[in-house]
Amino acid sequence: QVRLVESGGGSVQAGGSLRLSCTASGRTFPTYAMGWFRQAPGKERDFVAAISWTGSRIAYADSVKGRFTISRNNAKNTVYLQMNALKPEDAALYYCALDNENRVVATLDTYDYWGQGTQVTVSS
Numbered sequence: 186q187v188r189l190v191e192s193g194g195g196s197v198q199a200g201g202s203l204r205l206s207c208t209a210s211g212r213t214f215p216t217y218a219m220g221w222f223r224q225a226p227g228k229e230r231d232f233v234a235a236i237s238w239t240g241s242r243i244a245y246a247d248s249v250k251g252r253f254t255i256s257r258n259n260a261k262n263t264v265y266l267q268m269n270a271l272k273p274e275d276a277a278l279y280y281c282a283l284d285n286e287n288r289v290v291a292t293l294d295t296y297d298y299w300g301q302g303t304q305v306t307v308s309s
Contacts, residue, residue, distance in 0.1 A: 187211045187298040191281050194303030197271055201307070205266040207281030207300055218242075218284040219257060219264040220296055223277035223305075230280065232291035234266060242289040249275075271307045278302040 193205040207219065220235035234245045234255040243255060252271075257264040264281060282296035 187213075187283060189281050189283060189298055189300035191279065191300045191303040194279060194305045196306040196308065199272055199307055199309050201271050202267070202269045203271065203305060205268065205279055205281075205303060205305075207264045207266075209262040209283060209298075213262075214285040216287045218287045218289050219255075220282045220284065220289075220291075221255060221264075221266045222280045222282060222293065223275075224280070224302075225277040228277075230293060232293075233279070235284075235289045235291070236264065237289050238287050244289050244291065246291070268305070271305075273307045273309045276305055276307045278304050 188211045189207055189209055191207045216238035218237050221233040222230050223233050224230040232246050236243050236255045236257055252269050254267040280302045281300045283298040284296050
């Protein structure tokens with residue numbers, strides 16, 4: 186099995202920054218894509234960003250383009266989400282997910298493994 190553990194969430198004021206991390210452990214795959222999703226109370230889980238194994242393919246939701254940056258360190262089995270210029274509407278529980286076929290897509294069903302989430306709160 187694969188275990189994903191997110192960290193780095195917290196409370197910030199609007200305009201602030203946070204850096205989320207997600208580390209994978211357990212069963213490994215030759216290559217895999219990683220994604221970040223978020224879910225606010227009462228809303229669906231939405232795509233935020235995704236990155237391929239080599240980092241050559243990256244995708245962002247329109248709502249975070251220019252503010253968020255996804256990156257990864259394969260030696261550490263870790264993916265990061267740098268979030269700048271945070272807005273109150275960015276507040277949510279942020280999940281990382283792993284796709285063992287190395288696709289970079291926004292579809293939830295594509296991802297095989299999920300973390301438990303890390304909370305991000307943004308005050309205005």
